[in-house]
Amino acid sequence: MVSIRLTVDNVERTAEVEPRTLLVHALREQLGKVGTVVGCDTSNCGACTVLLDGESVKSCSVLAVQADGSTVDTVQGLAQPDGTLHPIQQAFHEHHGLQCGYCTPGMLMRAVCLLSENPTPTEEEVRHGMEGNMCRCTGYQGIVDAVMAASQAMSDSYGANQSSIAEPAGVAS
Amino acid sequence: MRPVAFDYVAPTTVEEVVQALSDGGEDATVISGGQSLLPVLRMRMADPSLLVDLRRVDSLREIRDDGDNLVIGARATHRQVSTDPLVRQHAGLIAKTAGSIGDPQIRYRGTIGGSLAHADPAGDMGAAVLALNGSLELTGPRGSRTVAGGDFFVDYFTTAREPGEVVTAVRIPKHDGWGSHYEKFTVVVQAWAVVAVAAAVRVEGGQVAEARIGLTNMGTTPLRAAAAEQALVGVAAADTDALRAAAATAGEGTNPPDDPSGTPEYRRHLAGVLAGRAVVKAVEAVA
Numbered sequence: 001m002v003s004i005r006l007t008v009d010n011v012e013r014t015a016e017v018e019p020r021t022l023l024v025h026a027l028r029e030q031l032g033k034v035g036t037v038v039g040c041d042t043s044n045c046g047a048c049t050v051l052l053d054g055e056s057v058k059s060c061s062v063l064a065v066q067a068d069g070s071t072v073d074t075v076q077g078l079a080q081p082d083g084t085l086h087p088i089q090q091a092f093h094e095h096h097g098l099q100c101g102y103c104t105p106g107m108l109m110r111a112v113c114l115l116s117e118n119p120t121p122t123e124e125e126v127r128h129g130m131e132g133n134m135c136r137c138t139g140y141q142g143i144v145d146a147v148m149a150a151s152q153a154m155s156d157s158y159g160a161n162q163s164s165i166a167e168p169a170g171v172a173s
Numbered sequence: 174m175r176p177v178a179f180d181y182v183a184p185t186t187v188e189e190v191v192q193a194l195s196d197g198g199e200d201a202t203v204i205s206g207g208q209s210l211l212p213v214l215r216m217r218m219a220d221p222s223l224l225v226d227l228r229r230v231d232s233l234r235e236i237r238d239d240g241d242n243l244v245i246g247a248r249a250t251h252r253q254v255s256t257d258p259l260v261r262q263h264a265g266l267i268a269k270t271a272g273s274i275g276d277p278q279i280r281y282r283g284t285i286g287g288s289l290a291h292a293d294p295a296g297d298m299g300a301a302v303l304a305l306n307g308s309l310e311l312t313g314p315r316g317s318r319t320v321a322g323g324d325f326f327v328d329y330f331t332t333a334r335e336p337g338e339v340v341t342a343v344r345i346p347k348h349d350g351w352g353s354h355y356e357k358f359t360v361v362v363q364a365w366a367v368v369a370v371a372a373a374v375r376v377e378g379g380q381v382a383e384a385r386i387g388l389t390n391m392g393t394t395p396l397r398a399a400a401a402e403q404a405l406v407g408v409a410a411a412d413t414d415a416l417r418a419a420a421a422t423a424g425e426g427t428n429p430p431d432d433p434s435g436t437p438e439y440r441r442h443l444a445g446v447l448a449g450r451a452v453v454k455a456v457e458a459v460a
């Protein structure tokens with residue numbers, strides 16, 4: 001057994017794992033993060049996607065020992081503690097970005113990463129950016145709409161923050 | 174499934190990696206991005222006794238300018254290679270090819286050294302490295318050596334890498350001012366190439382002065398299409414029909430795989446068509 005330390009959804013955690021333990025299994029079975037799911041055995045489906053040091057990765061294709069010392073963000077850390085949804089969750093809710101919901105944890109985490117890489121993607125860029133996540137239900141249109149809407153919502157609120165920071169600087173006009 | 178049990182070490186220098194591999198013996202295996210190895214381990218198609226992880230060897234992530242060459246550390250991820258300003262400027266074909274591999278999550282983890290060492294004939298990076306006359310740097314118990322791309326790929330999943338050797342870097346001669354394109358044909362958007370063509374061209378006085386064409390999944394190793402490269406020299410850069418005609422021979426003389434994605438005849442046809450598209454786009458991309 002190997003002892004690993006990681007920051008999971010903003011909380012410092014330690015776990016005892018075997019070298020062969022996959023990150024997704026450590027998350028689900030030892031760290032209570034059952035929101036992150038396994039959908040395949042071939043690293044194709046993307047359902048297990050989490051952020052590892054801010055980068056979207058398939059947690060079934062990373063060993064838990066390889067995450068030692070890192071920050072891991074899962075779908076369970078997206079909403080505020082008071083239950084307020086993250087803009088990407090709100091957008092999936094409003095735009096029918098899910099049906100059965102199995103792919104959703106991975107979709108959300110990949111979408112968060114995509115919007116950090118490119119805050120205002122085109123529809124084409126969203127489709128390419130979500131290529132590593134499969135959905136058997138929606139036909140993807142609702143997912144693409146949701147990511148586009150979240151991009152809009154997040155850049156609006158970013159713009160609002162920007163101006164509230166910029167204004168007190170008092171540029172004389 | 175879960176992998177079979179193994180030991181794990183993550184040293185911080187190349188010397189320690191080489192030492193760990195030689196201490197671990199035959200069943201010790203390097204893990205880099207893990208994006209080919211972990212699926213294999215999960216399906217229990219391999220059972221190494223020891224994994225030697227490169228993740229703490231910071232020097233292997235560097236991408237540096239070395240005069241006439243660009244040196245890309247073996248641990249540089251596909252994401253890093255595809256977005257790196259030096260790679261985009263001096264070896265655009267390598268950046269474009271890296272950006273076509275797998276999906277975004279795979280590109281955040283998978284590495285250039287891992288791709289080349291894995292030597293899957295359907296893997297994308299080999300054709301681009303061959304096309305730009307790249308070479309690989311290896312370090313093992315008997316020291317370091319450089320192997321030309323053409324000598325590195327030996328057979329299906331087989332390279333010139335000796336047991337105990339680690340790929341440390343990929344060396345690419347700078348191709349400043351060349352236009353390039355990687356044209357990949359897949360059955361669904363995110364999939365391995367049925368066939369793909371890596372093309373780089375230098376245009377002088379309105380004509381193709383030099384052309385380089387690498388082929389993916391047209392044999393047991395990545396290949397160069399030498400006859401098509403020759404046929405392209407002197408063709409007017411503006412004459413897209415002539416460019417396509419010259420490139421159309423790219424599949425000739427190859428022995429591609431026969432599988433559910435295509436027969437060898439189909440693949441040879443595809444190679445010619447894709448080479449035409451790749452060359453036309455490469456010419457358009459000339460700075």
Ligand SMILES: Cc1cc2nc3c(=O)[nH]c(=O)nc-3n(C[C@H](O)[C@H](O)[C@H](O)COP(=O)(O)OP(=O)(O)OC[C@H]3O[C@@H](n4cnc5c(N)ncnc54)[C@H](O)[C@@H]3O)c2cc1C
Binds near residue numbers: 274286291296
């Ligand atoms: C869903 C999916 C889609 C993919 N699609 C594509 C695709 O379209 N095109 C493509 O080209 N690839 C694709 N890949 C493979 C991906 O590019 C891998 O990243 C790559 O093949 C291996 O690189 P790695 O760093 O992940 O290596 P690892 O998985 O860590 O290692 C692979 C092999 O190489 C050896 N190795 C690794 N690094 C070194 C080194 N420095 N020195 C010596 N030996 C080493 C390992 O021992 C192992 O045998 C895909 C993978 C997945 C899971």
Ligand code: FES
Binds near residue numbers: 037059
């Ligand atoms: S479980 Fe399918 S990609 Fe990880």
Ligand code: FES
Binds near residue numbers: 097100134135136
């Ligand atoms: S909502 Fe069912 S798999 Fe996507």
